[in-house]
Amino acid sequence: MTTGRPKQNREAIFLFLPALLPILLFSVYPLLRGLALGFTNARAGLHVDTHFIGFGNFSKLLHNDLFWSSFKIGLIWTLSVTILQFVAALGLALLLNTNIRFRGVARTLALIPWAMPPVVVAIMWRLLLHPTNGPVNEILQNLHLTDHPINFLGDFSTALPAVIVVGIWVGMPMTTVTLLAGLQGIDRTLYEAAAVDGASAWRQFWNITLPQLRTVIVAITSLDMIWNFNSFGLVYVLTAGGPGGKTMLPMLFAYNEAFRYGNFGMAAAMGDVMVVIIIVFLAFYLRNRLRSEA
Amino acid sequence: MRTRPATRAAQYVAVVCYLIFLGFPLLWLISSSLKSPQEFASIDPSFLPKHPDFSNFTDALEEQGLVRSMLNSLQISVASTVLVLIVSLPVAYALARFRSRLRPITNGWILVSQVFPVILIVIPLFMILRPLHLTNTIPGVVIVYTVWSMPFALWMLQGYVAAVPRELEEAASVDGASRVRTIVSIVMPLLRPGLIATAMFTFISAWNEFFFALVLLQDPQLKTLPLVLARFVGAEGQVQFGPLAAASVLATVPSLVFFAFLQRRLTSGLLSGAVKG
Numbered sequence: 001m002t003t004g005r006p007k008q009n010r011e012a013i014f015l016f017l018p019a020l021l022p023i024l025l026f027s028v029y030p031l032l033r034g035l036a037l038g039f040t041n042a043r044a045g046l047h048v049d050t051h052f053i054g055f056g057n058f059s060k061l062l063h064n065d066l067f068w069s070s071f072k073i074g075l076i077w078t079l080s081v082t083i084l085q086f087v088a089a090l091g092l093a094l095l096l097n098t099n100i101r102f103r104g105v106a107r108t109l110a111l112i113p114w115a116m117p118p119v120v121v122a123i124m125w126r127l128l129l130h131p132t133n134g135p136v137n138e139i140l141q142n143l144h145l146t147d148h149p150i151n152f153l154g155d156f157s158t159a160l161p162a163v164i165v166v167g168i169w170v171g172m173p174m175t176t177v178t179l180l181a182g183l184q185g186i187d188r189t190l191y192e193a194a195a196v197d198g199a200s201a202w203r204q205f206w207n208i209t210l211p212q213l214r215t216v217i218v219a220i221t222s223l224d225m226i227w228n229f230n231s232f233g234l235v236y237v238l239t240a241g242g243p244g245g246k247t248m249l250p251m252l253f254a255y256n257e258a259f260r261y262g263n264f265g266m267a268a269a270m271g272d273v274m275v276v277i278i279i280v281f282l283a284f285y286l287r288n289r290l291r292s293e294a
Numbered sequence: 295m296r297t298r299p300a301t302r303a304a305q306y307v308a309v310v311c312y313l314i315f316l317g318f319p320l321l322w323l324i325s326s327s328l329k330s331p332q333e334f335a336s337i338d339p340s341f342l343p344k345h346p347d348f349s350n351f352t353d354a355l356e357e358q359g360l361v362r363s364m365l366n367s368l369q370i371s372v373a374s375t376v377l378v379l380i381v382s383l384p385v386a387y388a389l390a391r392f393r394s395r396l397r398p399i400t401n402g403w404i405l406v407s408q409v410f411p412v413i414l415i416v417i418p419l420f421m422i423l424r425p426l427h428l429t430n431t432i433p434g435v436v437i438v439y440t441v442w443s444m445p446f447a448l449w450m451l452q453g454y455v456a457a458v459p460r461e462l463e464e465a466a467s468v469d470g471a472s473r474v475r476t477i478v479s480i481v482m483p484l485l486r487p488g489l490i491a492t493a494m495f496t497f498i499s500a501w502n503e504f505f506f507a508l509v510l511l512q513d514p515q516l517k518t519l520p521l522v523l524a525r526f527v528g529a530e531g532q533v534q535f536g537p538l539a540a541a542s543v544l545a546t547v548p549s550l551v552f553f554a555f556l557q558r559r560l561t562s563g564l565l566s567g568a569v570k571g
Contacts, residue, residue: 008393008394009392009394009395009396011388011392011473012388012394012396012397013396015384015385015387015388016384016385016388016396018381018384019381019382019385019444022381022437022440022441023441023444025422026419026437026441027403027407027415027442027444028403029418029422030414030415030416030418031406031407031410031414033418034413034414034415034417034418035414037414037417038414088312091308091312092312095305095308095312098305100305100306100309101309102309102313105313106309106313106316108553109316109320111553112316112320112549112550113320115498115502115549115552115553116546116549117501117502117504117519117520117523117545117546117549118502118504119502119504119520119523119524120323120520120523120545120546122527123523123524123526123538123542124319124320124322124323124542125319127322127323127326127535127538128319133535135322135341169315169316169319172316173316223409227409230411230412232412232504232505233504233505233520236504236508236524237524237527250411251411251412254411254413255413258416258417259509267413267417268413268417271411271414272414274411274413274414275410275411275414278410278411282405282409
């Protein structure tokens with residue numbers, strides 16, 4: 001086996017060749033260049049004298065109110081969507097793992113939102129939440145839960161909760177299916193043994209299901225946090241960050257800085273700050289993964 | 295295991311709630327696409343269209359920008375899918391079969407590129423593509439999509455290659471077939487289901503993609519379907535709900551086809567891989 005190593009390396013490099021140039025040029029280089037750009041005064045348009053300015057962009061960010069609010073909104077959005085969708089998905093996965101009717105329908109339905117174009121999801125929810133034509137307002141009024149139509153996406157107090165609900169709707173399927181795969185991997189004899197010992201369903205859930213799912217749970221929630229923290233298209237089409245910046249996620253803030261105001265350096269600095277947070281989430285994921293492989 | 299009737303009832307209530315939460319939005323979109331403008335104007339929206347017809351679909355398709363954007367999306371998605379497969383297959387093979395130093399590096403790159411904030415990538419990409427005269431062009435977007443779909447394609451393909459029994463390849467090499475020959479005539483035919491799954495996944499990612507397209511494509515003639523749909527909503531006030539819903543349904547058709555084909559394999563293979571890695 002060891003004697004084959006150098007030859008294997010050579011063959012592997014040969015098979016990598018067609019991919020190497022595009023990956024280096026359009027992925028690795030932009031990744032590194034992007035990280036460095038936050039420390040420069042780069043601007044859109046003709047690049048006149050882009051140079052290193054140290055932490056200039058970062059100190060400007062720290063004095064920008066919109067940065068802090070987008071940051072706070074980003075964390076609220078990330079944590080609420082991830083946690084709520086996880087709880088809902090775990091419930092759904094447990095249900096779909098029993099011998100219940102409609103299992104097939106529920107499973108198929110659970111996947112469609114995930115594959116729909118995010119722009120279409122946003123349009124669909126704008127139709128649903130529309131103050132005068134939307135069915136959600138219609139239903140709430142018929143149930144006498146409100147006496148006037150609510151402009152969910154346009155009102156200061158309801159906009160963020162509304163986009164969070166849509167975020168849950170989009171993210172739940174993936175989480176459900178992953179948890180379901182995890183549930184199906186649990187050894188059934190553990191439950192049989194527990195049942196013989198007289199453990200209640202609740203105890204079985206706490207002492208068998210959750211510990212057995214641990215790796216899957218940490219993996220999917222840390223990845224969900226990263227994806228949610230990075231999300232852009234859905235909220236861009238739902239509210240574009242409005243009303244009054246109430247749904248301005250970090251990516252929307254960075255997009256505006258870069259492509260509305262032309263502040264490439266500033267936007268990249270925002271991206272660098274995001275990377276730091278992502279590294280924290282990623283650390284959980286990697287530690288968990290290494291432990292499960294050991 | 296026996297379940298008490300009360301628990302059973304609670305389970306069904308829960309399942310029905312979930313089905314409504316997941317399914318109602320989709321049904322509303324479809325039913326909206328079949329409603330007439332008069333029905334939208336009525337203060338009392340009904341769930342089902344009173345006189346379902348397809349005029350919204352024909353209206354949407356007469357909108358020139360929409361048909362053109364569909365063709366743009368189709369071109370971009372097909373081209374990047376073909377390129378992704380051509381470039382990824384040898385790499386996936388090497389990753390699955392050889393214990394080379396490139397393997398941990400590539401897997402690290404796959405992970406990083408999945409979690410990196412795209413704002414950091416898109417600005418340098420913009421700066422690289424501009425001197426090559428590839429910003430605001432279809433080939434430019436194809437290149438970007440190809441490179442950015444590769445990590446996931448590699449992830450999927452690696453698993454499919456690993457599932458092909460090594461013995462078949464060994465037998466071929468005993469018979470004197472070269473490595474390339476073995477890959478083409480032994481591995482590829484067995485990989486067909488995996489290649490189809492990967493191709494569909496890549497196609498859907500490109501078809502749905504919004505952010506890169508938003509930044510890279512300015513020319514209205516070149517805009518992809520998601521961009522044109524998003525612009526539809528932007529100009530509220532004069533927005534036509536019926537055609538918008540119809541266009542949204544049309545944009546979702548590829549995803550539905552994808553699921554009809556792949557439902558089983560996707561749920562088991564792809565997602566268990568996401569956790570085991």
